């Protein structure tokens with residue numbers, strides 16, 4: 001028999017969300033008349049905006065006609081979309097990113113997960129803790145994480161704890177990482193870094209020859225002026241950072257699938273013989289070999305988000321979710337719970353009351369309120385004692401969930 005990639009066997013058997021699903025299913029079976037409200041998985045609930053639907057229709061019509069039919073497209077994505085992104089998401093905000101530096105994909109999960117293909121096998125990586133699990137698990141698969149220790153940490157990963165004790169602002173690492181994953185606005189904590197806090201990381205990366213993988217999947221939720229939406233707002237970031245973005249949470253594309261990654265031309269890494277190599281060329285080579293592009297129809301839908309109507313409709317959806325977030329924040333406060341996030345991000349991160357563990361609080365909410373959230377410990381050891389709720393629900397569900405939780409009175 002063939003030998004498998006043993007690293008896969010090191011991954012934890014039970015994925016967080018399958019464990020949640022198992023518990024919810026067991027509860028549903030034993031309480032068939034209870035109405036469960038799900039505020040756990042970070043999927044959206046609002047339908048696509050009319051502009052995106054129009055973009056999809058345009059794409060379909062083109063595919064139906066011989067004179068406008070599109071088969072295989074450019075692996076890097078169509079120029080019509082890359083030009084809109086460069087002009088709107090960067091140039092209009094004073095950041096010089098060219099369409100050539102943008103790679104369209106089927107979403108930020110693939111890109112943040114696949115980017116490790118261009119790294120050396122022994123790179124040391126650092127993650128904030130708690131963290132979006134994809135960064136850790138894909139490095140486990142690649143053999144960079146070392147061994148899982150009894151405390152839930154991987155031996156070769158550098159953890160940057162983010163808790164109430166440091167106001168969820170990670171401290172610079174004591175040990176030098178090659179790669180630093182930062183996600184701001186943050187999933188799962190809903191917290192952000194100010195421009196000057198992010199600058200410290202860019203300066204650190206420049207001084208130490210590290211690279212930052214900056215996941216800004218939630219940038220559209222930023223409204224505070226001192227919170228950056230792109231790492232390239234920080235001077236010098238183009239030499240040390242790759243940025244990942246997604247239309248999933250910006251425009252409800254979780255089912256459509258589209259995102260993009262920015263790799264500035266001047267960003268380089270070192271080969272084992274000590275030569276400087278452009279990361280842009282490596283990623284282009286990787287994508288051209290393993291990826292055949294996001295669908296033409298999808299890219300037409302994404303393009304439509306950049307029309308005046310698309311921008312307004314997208315902003316309206318984001319306002320809707322952020323109203324949910326403020327309902328959650330004020331409801332939790334009146335229930336006597338401490339919570340963070342929900343001002344520049346669609347996630348609320350709360351401290352479990354009375355010293356309950358994340359899973360104990362999960363069980364309590366499920367059993368007493370029939371509300372499902374996500375135990376913080378599922379995102380990393382420093383998430384123990386915390387709990388995540390999302391603002392992506394329906395308005396009536398959000399209101400009812402908050403009323404049910406408030407009735408517990410902690």
Ligand code: PLP
Pocket residue numbers: 042106107108109110112132183187215217245246247248254258259
């Ligand atoms: N990055 C973060 C931080 C996320 O929370 C998510 C989705 O939940 C993703 C990336 C994945 O985005 P996409 O739907 O574009 O794959």
